[in-house]
Amino acid sequence: MASSLSPVSKFDPKNMEFRYLGPTGLKVSVFSLGGWMSYGKHVTGNPVKDCLQAAWDHGINYFDTAESYFKGESEIAIGQALRELDWPREEMDPNVPMREVVESFTQVIRNLNFAYYWGTSEWTAAQIQEATAIAEKYNLIAPVVEQPQYNMFARERFENEYAPLYSSFSYGTTIWSPLNYGILTGKYNDGIPEDSRFAKEGDFFKDTITRLRSPEGQEKIDKVKKLTTIAERLGTTTAALALAWCAKNNNVTTVILGATKVEQVVENCKALEIIPKLTEEVLDEIEGILQNKPEVKQQIWTQR
Secondary structure, three states, rough: OOOOOOOOOOOOOOOOOEOOOOOOOEEEOOEEEEEEOOEEEOOOOOHHHHHHHHHHHHHOOEEOOOOOOHHHHHHHHHHHHHHHOOOOOOOOOOOOOOOHHHHHHHHHHHHHOOOOOOOOOOOHHHHHHHHHHHHHHHOOOOEEOOOEEOOOOOOOHHHHHHHHHHHHOOOOOEEEOOOOOOHHHHOOOOOOOOOOOOHHOOOOHHHHHHHHHHHHHHHHHHHHHHHHHHHHHHOOOOHHHHHHHHHOOOOOOOOOOOOOOHHHHHHHHHHHHOHOOHHHHHHHHHHHOOOOOOOOOOOOOOOO
């Protein structure tokens, strides 16, 4: 469950003590930082951000503010600081009871009318099953879609762990990174081009680049080169082949495309023409290259 001012991320709490907030699953630091008599009036800008960062570095994860503090200026100052600090706050807190999570989304839909459905992203199958069971038991609204990573090099969770979800709940999927951070485009077959995202955003993709240069990464590149041969034979690009391969799986509801240019959008959409060309023979040839098909008890791969 996302909390407005209590980020859930991997940080060093040092010697901070944490306590549950009443009967909830929220664990807050025994010391917190308040903005009542300071932020937004006497203190603004970088000092606010510096104070929040120092508090965070020492294990504080609870920040107090309210619309009545300096007529809302405190909320604005703390909000701006949080935005600039860019702390991760999107992960589900495992300490929050699942019923609270499901009830919160139900309220968003039934009471607030902010949405019609809700979904998950990178949840485990067990978490999704628990949420669905709780929704059924307490007349709440269950999630209907999961957004996982899925591509030729990331298959285990989607094809194996999630298998029961497709048949039991007709769970939808909106998959991300179908090109495995661009590796399946083939653009990195001969190194990292100067105009590529890996070159321009090296710090952000530091870990990915390191893995790409490892023996395992080079093994991926060798596989991409072999996939490129198949793509050329089918009259398409390596990227289009990889996208079509994802879409060929009937448990994929939609493949999320990434693009920085109009030409890329147009080119990616051409993958639609390749889906019918992925015959059993071609799919077997691809499997022969990948050598990573998960062993599943329940068959989930179906042809379109």
